[in-house]
Amino acid sequence: MNTLIFLLVATLVLYVMSLHISAYNELRFTAYRFRYFELRDKLAMLVVQGKLREDSWEYQHIVSTINFHISAVETVSIIRLVTMLIRYHTSSIEQQQVRALRRNIGDPAVARIMVEYMETTMDLIRRNSRAQIALIGLATRVMDRFGSKARPEHELVVNPNEALTAIETRKSEFQAAAAA
Amino acid sequence: MAAYNKWEFLRDFCNHFFGLFNSGQIYPAFALFVLAIIALIFFRVPGDQLPGVIAQIIEALQGSRGLAYVLLAVSNVLWVWHGREQRGKYLAEINRLAAIRKALMHGTSPVIIKEHRSSTGQQEESYLMPTNPDATDPSEGKS
Secondary structure: OHHHHHHHHHHHHHHHHHHHHHHHHHHHHHHHHHHHHHHHHHHHHHHHOOOOOOOOHHHHHHHHHHHHHHHHHHHOOHHHHHHHHHHHHHOHHHHHHHHHHHHHOOOHHHHHHHHHHHHHHHHHHHHHOHHHHHHHHHHHHHHHHHOHHHOOOOOOOOOHHHHHHHHHHHHHHHHHHHHO | OOOOOHHHHHHHHHHHHHHHHHOOOHHHHHHHHHHHHHHHHHHHOOOOOHHHHHHHHHHHHOHHHHHHHHHHHHHHHHHHHHHHHHHHHHHHHHHHHHHHHHHHHHOOOOOOOOOOOOHHHHOOOOOOOOOOOOOOOOOOOOO
C-alpha cells in the first residue's frame, strides 16, 4: 500500500515539475517573441524617421523574415521549430537572399538590426537544441576514434551546428557593414 | 492630531482582513497563521525537549516523504521565481512600447507606414517556409 501511495505521489510531483518546465519554456519563447518584436519595431522606426523606404526590398524582406520567426515561435512546437529553423538557415534560397541583402544594405543601422536578429536566432536555436548539439559532439568524438567508416551514410538528426555556423558567418559580415 | 487608538487599529485590521478575502490572498494569510502556531509550539516546548522534537522532524523528513516535501518547497520557490521573471519581461516590453509611443508622439517625422505587416497577417501558414515571390535579388544580373 505504501509503495502504491509513493508511486502516486511521485507521479503527481513529476506532473507538477512538468507544468513548471512547460511554463518556463513558454516564458522563454515569449522572451524571444519580444526580442523579435523589438527588432521589427526598430526597423519600422527607421522608416518613420525617413532613413529607410517602406517599399524597399530590404525592409520588406527583413520584416517578412522576422515575422516568419515570430510566427514560428508562437505556433510551432519546440521540436518542429528547431528543425524548421535549421532547414531555413541552411537553405540555398535563404543564403542567396542574405547575400543580396548584404549587398543592398546602405544604412549601418539596418546592418545592426540584422546582427541582433542573427544573435537572437542563434540563441533560439542553441537554447532549443542543446541535446542534439551535445549528442552530436559526443558521437563525433566517438566516431573520430573509429575512423570515417564508422560514420552513418544518412543524416540521423538535423545538425544545429550547420545552421549556427552559417548564421555566425553571416553575422560577422553584417557586423562589418554595421561598423562601416 | 488625535492619537491612533485601539478602535482605529481594529478598523484597519478589519479592512485589511476583508482585503485579504477580496483579493484572494486569504490562503497565504492562512499559511502565515499556521506558521505562527508552529512558532508558538516551538516557543512553548521546554528547552530540554527541543532537540528531541527537531530530531523527530528530521527523521520524518527522511526517505520518500521527505523528498516529496523538499520537491514541494522547491516547486513553490520556482513558481515565485517564475512569476517574478514573467512580470519583469512583460514590464520591460511595456516600457519599450511606451518609449516608442513617446518617440512617435513627440517626433516631427511626417512619414507613416502604409502597409501593416504583422506575423499573423504575413505568415498564416507558419509551418511552411516563407516564400515571398517579390523577394528577389534586385541586383541579380549585375556583375
